[in-house]
Amino acid sequence: MTPHFNKHNFLSLISLKIKTMKKLILGLTTLFFVFLSTAILAQIDKSDWKNGVPEGCTSITVGKFASADGSVITSRTDDSHRTRSWMDFQPAKKFEKGAMTTMYKRVANDDFAMPTYAHNPIGEIPQVEETYAFLNSAYPCINNKQLAMGESTFGGHEELQSDACLIDCQRLCQLMLERCTTARQAIQMADELTKKYGWNDSGECLTIADPQEVWHFEIVGPGKRKVGAVWVAQRVPDDHISVNVNASTIKEINLDDPDHFMASENIFDVAIKNGWYHPEKETFSFCYAYAPDSRNSLAARRREWRVFDLLAPSLNLNPNDKDYPFSVKPDEKVTLDKLVSIFKDYYEGTPFNMIKDLKVEDENGKMIISPLANPNLPYDENKLFRINGGWGELGERTIARWYTMYATIIQCRDWLPDEIGGLVWLAMDNVLTSVYIPVYCGATDLAEPYKTPGRPNGFTTKSAWWAFNRTGTLASQRWDDMRHDVNALWNPIQTELFNNQATFEAEALKIHKEKPKKLNEFLTKYAIEQGNRVVHEALKFGDFLWTKYDEKF
Numbered sequence: 001m002t003p004h005f006n007k008h009n010f011l012s013l014i015s016l017k018i019k020t021m022k023k024l025i026l027g028l029t030t031l032f033f034v035f036l037s038t039a040i041l042a043q044i045d046k047s048d049w050k051n052g053v054p055e056g057c058t059s060i061t062v063g064k065f066a067s068a069d070g071s072v073i074t075s076r077t078d079d080s081h082r083t084r085s086w087m088d089f090q091p092a093k094k095f096e097k098g099a100m101t102t103m104y105k106r107v108a109n110d111d112f113a114m115p116t117y118a119h120n121p122i123g124e125i126p127q128v129e130e131t132y133a134f135l136n137s138a139y140p141c142i143n144n145k146q147l148a149m150g151e152s153t154f155g156g157h158e159e160l161q162s163d164a165c166l167i168d169c170q171r172l173c174q175l176m177l178e179r180c181t182t183a184r185q186a187i188q189m190a191d192e193l194t195k196k197y198g199w200n201d202s203g204e205c206l207t208i209a210d211p212q213e214v215w216h217f218e219i220v221g222p223g224k225r226k227v228g229a230v231w232v233a234q235r236v237p238d239d240h241i242s243v244n245v246n247a248s249t250i251k252e253i254n255l256d257d258p259d260h261f262m263a264s265e266n267i268f269d270v271a272i273k274n275g276w277y278h279p280e281k282e283t284f285s286f287c288y289a290y291a292p293d294s295r296n297s298l299a300a301r302r303r304e305w306r307v308f309d310l311l312a313p314s315l316n317l318n319p320n321d322k323d324y325p326f327s328v329k330p331d332e333k334v335t336l337d338k339l340v341s342i343f344k345d346y347y348e349g350t351p352f353n354m355i356k357d358l359k360v361e362d363e364n365g366k367m368i369i370s371p372l373a374n375p376n377l378p379y380d381e382n383k384l385f386r387i388n389g390g391w392g393e394l395g396e397r398t399i400a401r402w403y404t405m406y407a408t409i410i411q412c413r414d415w416l417p418d419e420i421g422g423l424v425w426l427a428m429d430n431v432l433t434s435v436y437i438p439v440y441c442g443a444t445d446l447a448e449p450y451k452t453p454g455r456p457n458g459f460t461t462k463s464a465w466w467a468f469n470r471t472g473t474l475a476s477q478r479w480d481d482m483r484h485d486v487n488a489l490w491n492p493i494q495t496e497l498f499n500n501q502a503t504f505e506a507e508a509l510k511i512h513k514e515k516p517k518k519l520n521e522f523l524t525k526y527a528i529e530q531g532n533r534v535v536h537e538a539l540k541f542g543d544f545l546w547t548k549y550d551e552k553f
Helices: 007-041 169-179 183-197 267-273 286-290 292-296 298-311 336-343 379-384 464-499 501-514 516-548
Strands: 059-062 072-079 088-090 100-109 116-126 134-136 148-155 203-209 214-220 230-235 241-244 261-263 359-361 367-369 404-412 423-428 437-440
Touching: 059 148, 059 203, 059 214, 059 336, 072 148, 072 203, 072 214, 072 336, 100 169, 116 183, 134 169, 148 169, 148 241, 148 292, 148 404, 169 183, 169 203, 183 203, 183 214, 183 230, 183 261, 203 241, 214 241, 214 286, 230 267, 241 298, 267 286, 286 292, 292 298, 298 336, 336 404, 336 464, 423 464, 437 501, 437 516, 464 501, 464 516, 501 516
Parallel strands: none
Antiparallel strands: 059 072, 059 241, 072 404, 088 134, 100 116, 148 203, 203 214, 214 230, 230 261, 359 367, 404 423, 423 437
């Protein structure tokens, strides 16, 4: 018997199937976009990378017996096209039991006048009940207990980055400074926190100093969808200097010597599991297990050579070597003046000076480097002048860079009270055309221009970074002439600030002894005065260069 056709039932069935299909498509579409967004987020942010390697920072460290005055020193240039150019002091704080602190993921943001970073909340971790005060630069750099930080990105295996983790580099710097008083304590705390909450960043080196010692702490992620970290730390011998310039430098380690080496529990296992270390046939080397490509970068290796060669020329190191010692003993004790000169370096006097062949004939018929040639060429200008180098069409990766946001040289000194002993020498923009001012860790505020954002809203004379960025850009237009004007302005001021240090600190010690409650005010006033002074000079200097060199560039 033929079944009776029921039109109403048939249409209901068709409608049900269409609805089911729509739900399935919607679900699959949602899953696709979740997967896509997760894949995008899980990528290492490379907006500050060039030619596949980090374009970032230079950090030099000095042990207490290697420095001229017994300081332990860490330092850094914040070389970036996006990081924030303003900073401030964050006071010590108290929190209720059970309070939480937010963790963020840094992502490129092009919604403002200039490229910046956005910091998107991704989770929380428990807050401690009390935190220390710290100088809140883009990468927080010192607290009021003389714990100080430098930093440099080295990359590492991309498959180690995990968005299941919460802590990135800028947040780890802050957590260390808020919660710790020594380099060893900071490293141990980093181990505890990253075990529980994980490292969500590319490979980074933090150069961590206190009044006794300085360590290099290198850290990478645990692997996709995992929580944790792999890290190693090596102490710079007290009579040595070291450097990190966007390449991992820690090689063989001896965990039976905890005075010089520390590492995560999984340091060998992760490397073996991924096929990066074969214990039966090779000696473990952290940099070759976890960041081998960084050792191929001449952009990094050339700077390693240059720092070592300037401080220990007797070693006669080869500028084309692939590996250098982790640290070296300098030929002479390292002074602040010497460090400043290194951070101003662009390989002048070496075969790697990118402008050495940009020559013209002078009025006497002698071939000289053109006054219009400058070491701060933007990359597309390299193509115009057919400049090539260790970084290919990008030329040579010099120490001084036109895209430096700020730079620090930090002294930690055990013979002084913390408020005076911790001293940040702070420069804005390209060190080649800037000046370092003293900011003591016992200060509580900065001059207003240093706290004024420079990038989100574009050019403003109210920003310290813009004051120096403008003069640096102008001086680059006719460098071989304008460099003399730059030096005539800043060299005497820099010398004065260095020479005034002993007198100022003697007065600070007297206040510390007689009127301790007035010390922070005294240190803060000095930082504000010197900050306002140099910004005022920089703005005047920019006007001077426009006037003096009108029609000459």
